[in-house]
Amino acid sequence: MNRHTIIFTLVATFAGMSAPGATSAAVITKWTFNSPSLDNAPTTGSSVPEIGVGQISTIGGINQTFAQGSSNDNSPSGDFNNNSSYNTFNYPPFDSGNLTAGIQIAVDTTGYKDIVLSFEHRHAAGASRSFAIQYASDGVNYVNITGYDAGLASNVFHLRGHDFSEVAALDNNPNARFRIVAEFFSQTSYHPAGGGPNYMSSADNRFDLVTVSGTPIPEPTGLLMAAPFGMALLGRFGRRSRR
Numbered sequence: 001m002n003r004h005t006i007i008f009t010l011v012a013t014f015a016g017m018s019a020p021g022a023t024s025a026a027v028i029t030k031w032t033f034n035s036p037s038l039d040n041a042p043t044t045g046s047s048v049p050e051i052g053v054g055q056i057s058t059i060g061g062i063n064q065t066f067a068q069g070s071s072n073d074n075s076p077s078g079d080f081n082n083n084s085s086y087n088t089f090n091y092p093p094f095d096s097g098n099l100t101a102g103i104q105i106a107v108d109t110t111g112y113k114d115i116v117l118s119f120e121h122r123h124a125a126g127a128s129r130s131f132a133i134q135y136a137s138d139g140v141n142y143v144n145i146t147g148y149d150a151g152l153a154s155n156v157f158h159l160r161g162h163d164f165s166e167v168a169a170l171d172n173n174p175n176a177r178f179r180i181v182a183e184f185f186s187q188t189s190y191h192p193a194g195g196g197p198n199y200m201s202s203a204d205n206r207f208d209l210v211t212v213s214g215t216p217i218p219e220p221t222g223l224l225m226a227a228p229f230g231m232a233l234l235g236r237f238g239r240r241s242r243r
Contacts, residue, residue, distance in 0.1 A: 024215065025116065029054035029107045031210040033066060033084040034077035042068045045084030050077060053108065056086065056210065059179065060101025063090045070120045070157040070208040085120075085208040091128060091182050094189045094199045099132055099144070102181035103207060106139070112214030113171035117178050118161035119210040123150040125194025126203030128182040133162050136177040137169035147183055150193035157208060172217060180207070 029052030033045040045066030047056055058064045069078065069085035091101045109115055123129060130149040134142040146162050160180075170176045182205075185191035192199045 025114070025213045026112070026216055028052050028109060028112055028115075028212045028214050030212075031056055031086070032073055032075045032077055033069060033086050033208060034073070034075065034082050035084065036077065038077070038080045038082045040081050042066065042081060042084045045069075045086070047086065050075060052212075054212065055106040057104050058088055058102070059104050060092065060097060060181070061090070062088050062101050064088050067204070067206055069206070070122070072120065072157070072159075073209055085122070085206040086210070087204050087206050089202055089204040091190075091201045091203075091205070093201055097182075098184045099134075099181050102131065102179060102205075105178040105180075105210060105212065107176055107178075107212040108174045109170060109176045109212070109214055110172055110174050111217055113168075113217050114163075114165035114215040115167070115170045115176065116161065116163050116165070116213045117211070118159070118213070119180070120157040120208045121160050121180070122157045122206040122208075123154050123193035124200075124203040124205065125154040125192060125196060126198060126200030127154070127193050127205050128185070128190040128199065129154075129193035130183040130185045130191065131160075131205075132181055132183040133160075134179040134181065135164065135167065135170060136179075137167070137173055137175065139175035139177050142177070142179055149185065152193065152195040154193040154195075157206070171214075176212075178212075 029049045032050045035044050043066050065087045066084040067087035069083040073083050132144050132147040134144050136142045164170050190199045
């Protein structure tokens with residue numbers, strides 16, 4: 001084994017010892033919609049993330065207030081009846097505006113990969129039973145990725161979301177965007193979540209615990225730390241070989 005092979009082996013071994021271990025998913029941004037101060041009023045929430053940085057807003061001309069949130073919210077800000085949700089209503093009429101109305105989520109995923117979106121959704125009985133999840137990697141052009149419906153189980157929160165780990169364009173991306181929009185149940189109209197005869201555009205859809213997660217992308221600290229060590233060895237072996 002020549003001296004260069006020895007040096008490479010030692011550097012690689014040192015880098016392996018110094019490299020960070022396997023990383024796990026971490027919350028990038030999370031909304032609980034609870035007021036930052038405990039005001040004992042679910043109808044006075046906040047659209048500022050409780051964890052991380054991001055923006056959430058309505059699209060399609062719908063209205064938004066705050067209402068009682070999911071019982072699965074165990075964050076400190078949800079104590080003392082301070083548990084709020086993002087309450088949306090005044091969706092399009094039953095036969096128009098397919099895939100245009102709902103909420104939009106903007107999160108910078110720089111430094112993360114394998115992005116996952118999760119949230120809870122409560123459909124009122126007269127609200128659309130069907131919704132679609134969309135994404136945009138450029139912040140502008142949205143693509144349908146999946147859909148879901150209330151399954152005639154209205155007025156309760158359902159856990160929803162999608163694993164975008166196969167969409168590499170959302171990794172390490174400052175322009176990652178998501179939309180959750182009402183979708184026609186059939187080709188021509190919305191169907192009510194409660195199974196009754198009438199869809200009502202005024203019926204509310206509540207969203208809570210909206211979370212964007214990802215796996216941190218590790219920096220190559222092992223090799224960076226090993227480089228000076230390797231150069232020192234190279235210089236030492238070089239001096240010895242000239243003696």
